[in-house]
Amino acid sequence: MNSKKIAYCGLLTTVALLLSYVERMIAIPMIVPGMKLGLANITVLIALYLFDNKTAFCISILRILISGILFTGFASFLYSAAGALLSFIIMSFCKKRNVFSVIAISILGGISHNIGQIFIACIVVENIKLFYYMPFLMILGIATGFITGAIGNKTIHYIKHYN
Amino acid sequence: MKKKEMIFFLIILVLAGAFCIFHFITQTPSAVVSVSIDGTEYKQFDLSKDQYYTIQTPQGYNILQIQNHTVTVTEADCPDQICVQQKSIQNKGELIVCLPHKVVIELK
Ligand SMILES: [Zn+2]
Numbered sequence: 423m424n425s426k427k428i429a430y431c432g433l434l435t436t437v438a439l440l441l442s443y444v445e446r447m448i449a450i451p452m453i454v455p456g457m458k459l460g461l462a463n464i465t466v467l468i469a470l471y472l473f474d475n476k477t478a479f480c481i482s483i484l485r486i487l488i489s490g491i492l493f494t495g496f497a498s499f500l501y502s503a504a505g506a507l508l509s510f511i512i513m514s515f516c517k518k519r520n521v522f523s524v525i526a527i528s529i530l531g532g533i534s535h536n537i538g539q540i541f542i543a544c545i546v547v548e549n550i551k552l553f554y555y556m557p558f559l560m561i562l563g564i565a566t567g568f569i570t571g572a573i574g575n576k577t578i579h580y581i582k583h584y585n
Numbered sequence: 586m587k588k589k590e591m592i593f594f595l596i597i598l599v600l601a602g603a604f605c606i607f608h609f610i611t612q613t614p615s616a617v618v619s620v621s622i623d624g625t626e627y628k629q630f631d632l633s634k635d636q637y638y639t640i641q642t643p644q645g646y647n648i649l650q651i652q653n654h655t656v657t658v659t660e661a662d663c664p665d666q667i668c669v670q671q672k673s674i675q676n677k678g679e680l681i682v683c684l685p686h687k688v689v690i691e692l693k
Pocket residue numbers: 661663665666667668669682683684685686
């Protein structure tokens with residue numbers, strides 16, 4: 423691990439934390455209870471392409487842990503951990519297959535982020551009816567996944583080009 | 586993004602969109618609100634009677650407000666305050682959830 427990588431990891435984790443914070447301020451109360459957009463996915467996406475699975479995973483876990491301690495309680499921690507974990511698994515798996523574009527992987531990550539959150543919420547409150555929100559979340563996941571994917575795509579090209 | 590991927594996500598979008606439109610067309614106002622804690626039903630309220638009710642859970646409280654056939658949580662001592670931020674509900678099937686308190690408020 424060279425110092426450049428350490429610097430990038432620190433930077434990506436910080437950006438991820440910032441995005442989590444921004445997300446908390448623009449919680450979307452009108453549609454779904456406490457659903458997060460998953461903006462921080464962008465840092466995981468970048469780490470996946472610049473480095474490897476392990477680094478991306480560490481950044482994802484660090485973000486959830488720190489934002490859990492700083493901003494939210496245990497229930498929300500579980501909630502976002504489930505979302506982040508599932509989206510990490512899906513994104514790293516799809517990246518390995520080498521047939522998907524960056525934006526497509528980001529969208530799949532966005533969708534799975536929401537599925538993971540809903541799933542854990544159902545378990546916590548023992549009520550399967552939360553899946554009622556799934557179609558709304560699908561649309562939300564595709565939209566945010568597309569935006570973060572487009573930004574991530576540009577960023578990855580930029581960093582790779584100037585390194 | 587590749588063309589195949591585009592088509593794939595468009596199909597999902599259209600399906601989800603159709604479901605949402607269907608949902609908005611068919612939604613009907615509810616008459617009864619059911620509150621459950623940790624998966625078991627705790628209490629039911631008639632929406633025609635305006636009132637405040639404090640839901641006491643082992644983890645804390647949520648104050649439920651019923652007004653003009655709509656339901657909101659006006660106050661709670663949960664750490665994330667998500668239930669309080671949620672907008673009021675009035676149609677069958679709509680939910681307000683407080684994850685930290687394991688409270689589900691559901692319109693029937
Ligand atoms: Zn709450």
